Amino acid sequence: MKSLRYIVAIADEKSITKAAERLFVAQPSLSQFLQKYESDLGCRIFQRYSKGVCLTGAGEKFVPKARKLVEMYDQMVKEMRLMCKTQKKMISFATSIFRGEIIIPELLQRFYSKNSNIVIxxxxIHPKEIERQLAKGEIDIALVVAPVDNPNICCQVVAHEEVYLAVxxxxPILEKARVNPDTNKKWIDIRDMASEKFILLENEWRLxxxxDRIFAKYGIHPSFEIASLRTTFGFAAESLGVIFCPQVYIVGxxxxxxxxxxxxxxxxxEYRDLLLAYSNRYEVLPAYIKDIVEIVTTMLRCPAS
Incomplete structure (x- = not known):
């Protein structure tokens, strides 16, 4: 089933690089997977181009069936989980993969200490996919980065996350760094970096x-290159550019x-808002959703910008 998910993701994104970002796998690994999969299958599913991929004739027949199988499998798993938890209510919580490894274990421990009859x-998953599933009611509540503009989704600000520059x-730019005596943090005027090269993510990422908002705020127009999330860290480590780095990436x-x-x-x-987002179908928030809001707010509480 994992292989079919990879094929569907490549078809959706029309790009192996973008599919790798969505799946949180390395782009070379996904390319090697596809090569082997098509070789085992005996025909090409995708035609490669310099700017992406498109379906071949065989792919146009294969992908819809692969998508259907994935949907059937997910529905079967959902039904089995519900069947096995007949005495317990199940709710779904989502966040990004990097944030999840920090948030989820403590959230579950705190939540289950108060709600033994509910399973989370x-x-x-990718932030773009979280918002889509929230709007469709496939996820009950999620921790996301602002903004969320979908009218079918309600949001509460639960924290303000600092975004750093990493070099x-x-x-040599560190010679211009200073220390805030109140926080003991090193800081820099980003205008001093106007001539530096930045390594940025694709437009679909909220980071x-x-x-872009920070560049506009400080009136600078630096040169930049585009790279995948993990690659940006390697570029910065080797002095090949400056990157923006949210607190969660440092910790997680x-x-x-x-x-x-x-x-x-x-x-x-400089900070950005973290939101707990949930469907607007609730006239009154259930107690268990309120518990998640309270727990996550407590876990992430930090000073406002």
């Missing part, structure tokens, strides 16, 4: 929207952290 089905510890991912210096943007830092 946790999902770690190699050997980068990219944040970086920690890629190349021994080679990177994290700098606040300005003396007081």
């Amino acid at each position: 089905d946790c999902h770690e 190699s510890k050997s980068h 990219r929207a944040f970086s 991912v920690g890629m190349h952290s021994d080679k990177l210096q994290y700098l606040s943007i300005g003396p007081n830092g």
Whole structure:
């Protein structure tokens, strides 16, 4: 089933690189998978182009059936879970994969101490997919980054997450860094980095929207390259560019952290809102949703920007 999910993701994204981002796998690994899968199948599912992929004639027949099988499998798993939990209510919670590894274990421990008759089905998926599933009612509640513009989704701000600039510890720009005596954090005026090259994500990522907003706020127009999330850390570690790095990536991912210096943007830092989002179908929030809101708010409580 995992193989079929990979095929469907490539078809949806029309790009192996974008599908790899969505699936949180390395792009070379996904390319190798597809090569082997098509070789075993005996025909090509996708035609490769410089800017992406499209379905071949065989692919146009294969992918709809693969999609149907994935949907049938997911429905079967859902029904089996419900059958096995006949005495318990099941709710679904989602967040991104990096945030999930930090949030989910403690959330479950705290929630189950108060709600022994409810089961939380946790999902770690791409933010774009979270919003889609929330709007369709496939997920009950999710922790996401603002903004969420869908009218079918209600949101509550639960925390303000600082976004740092990350550079190699050997980068000469660190000579311009200063220390905030109140927080003991190193910070830099991003205008001092106007001539530096930045490594940014694709437009679909909310971190990219944040970086564009910061550039506009400070009136700078630096040069930049586009890279995948994991690749950006490697670029920064080797002094090949500057990256934007949310707090969760430092704590949860920690890629190349021994080679990177994290700098606040300005003396007081720059922040983005974290939201708990849920369907607007609730006239009154159920007690268990209120419990999740309270628990996550307590776990993430931090000073406002």
